[in-house]
Amino acid sequence: MVGIKDIAREAGTSVSTISNVLNGKKNVSEATRERVLNICRELSYYPSVTGRALKVGNNNTIMFNFSDFDRSFYLKIMKGISDYVNDNDFDLIICTNKSGEKYMRNNLSRGCIILDKMMKDNVLLSVANPNYPIVVLDRMLDHRCIKSVVVNNYDPMKEMVHGLVQRGYRKFGFLGGPEYTTDNKERYEAFKDALEEDKIPFRQKFYFKGDYKEKSGYSAAKIMVSTQMMPEILVCANDNMAIGAIKAFNSYGLNVPADIAITGFDDCDLAGAMGLTTISIPNYERGFMAARYLIENIRGEMNTEPFMIPAKIKWRSSVLEFKSKKI
Template sequence: MAATIKDVAKMAGVAVSTVSYALNNSPKISEETRKKVIRAAEELSYRPSGAARNLKKRKSETIGLFLNDLGGPFYSQVIEGVQEVVASHDYNLIVCSTYGGENSSANRFLREKFVDGAIIMGTAIPDSLILQVAAESFPIVVLDRELKSDYVHSVLITNEQGAYDAVTHLIKLGRRRIEFLSGPLAAYDNSKRYDGYKRALTEHSLHVPPKISLQGRYLEAGGYQTVKVMMACKRLPDAIFAANDEMAIGAMRALREGGIRVPEDVAVVGFDNISFGPFVRPSLTTIGHSKYEMGAIATQLVFNVQKEENSILLPTQLVIRQSCGFKGTHNENEESYIFHEGRRNQG
């Protein structure tokens, strides 16, 4: 059985508090007493609890990454970017789901500051809690979420422009009845992508639906079920712009099962450029951005909260594959094209 601090105190003939002072090099005790305590600790092979040391220092040397969902291909690249920067600072990383609302581990860790800094993606942790904790000089960075505060940094992507580029591409291919397959209505990124969708339709004098009629979760099942319902209502657009790739892939599966050809009958475009987008059939046209860079930059901000920029905006790119059709010469052996700032690069 491992020795305890009480065992050390007994062997050294001092109080437990004196052992604590001695092991933390406190000036409150004499050098003679400190040496006596250390000798006893060495003889008993006593090792102070890491948790106790961190509690005393009020420093856990751990960064918290709080996500709405721990599954899916999107988050793995974000986590990779966070982990690399955390490790370079000799810190630890804890990743928590915000599932459970106010009683979730993520909310508790943030409220009680069990970590030294937090990176938050998703809407399950309320603005009020984030602002309250950040105002207490606690470093917080939010991903793809905007908070009006001098204390909270954010890393955003060009959601609105990315969506605009996706829908404009569909319009250039001759698509006119373009539906928006929405994710959670309250999500910041979903809202911005909807704005880009509407702007593209408006600028090309196309009908903008008065309300969102296709709405699901940011999951393949969400896209699949929503499009199944749409087909049952005998309402078929000639293109679908999905707010993320997983829903787009679910939508394509539903269309295929209903005998609808993609892209011949209905073109489909997603958002996020997840890792298996090139491998579905037809391969998925999407809006790409660097999930790894998003995570890495957010973590750098956590370690450098004095940085002047309150928000950092990362670019998106249109990645053209087969799910929307391809106007012009297309080599089937080439997996995709990336369009960015008017240039085309094989990617």
């Protein structure tokens, strides 16, 4: 069995530092926090809630459960959650994927925040109750003990596509994430609705499937080049895939945006450095608000009205400036 001492030895740090990371304390650098969490995942170490809280029946621990596919994205959300949790004398457990299900019990945690596309709706609906409220960041669920804190995907995506049409683009491609996810559905729906309003036809052969990971964007771009199915602009459902596509196009000697323009969604850390036009999500605030609503509901408020996180466009050099074409 892997223990906290094993994690400390592997990370080259003290046991107390590992404990601070696992409990979401502020006195640890982001680099150390990320390294420790990666080691925990690699060694399949998931800390249990111990001793004192269980003995006295005063467990002030919440859980954050997420799918591990984008470090910077999650770190910002974790920081927001951690800051609010620490300021309100709660502790934090961080879990990934199905391992989180075993912590959804009143004696181990008092509520949870979910950002995990693999966590099934029926699991959340069966677990949520007045003594165990849940906040979801990746879907809308109708339950008296579940609060949805979700990104407004539709409006900014639609605004961005209208802006691309105004810049003269007519031949669009779309690189989507997993089709069952709410984010992908809403972003693609906004994309199609904007083109329809601007009377720009979209050919389904220019819809490419990805999985939100950089590698899938790289692969999709290679297919476009090899099959000569190149749009004027590729609208991607997230930044990771957009960055993968840019790298692939560059490897073929193609210039972005002169040969093909690209947009993303999220505004991850690399987006600004790569000049990627994208839609910025305030992820720190997203985590902070999720923790606030969860702790308020644990304390009895039980506010479960959906809350929409606003997002805004960041125009950068991956698309051309306004052209003279008109709709």
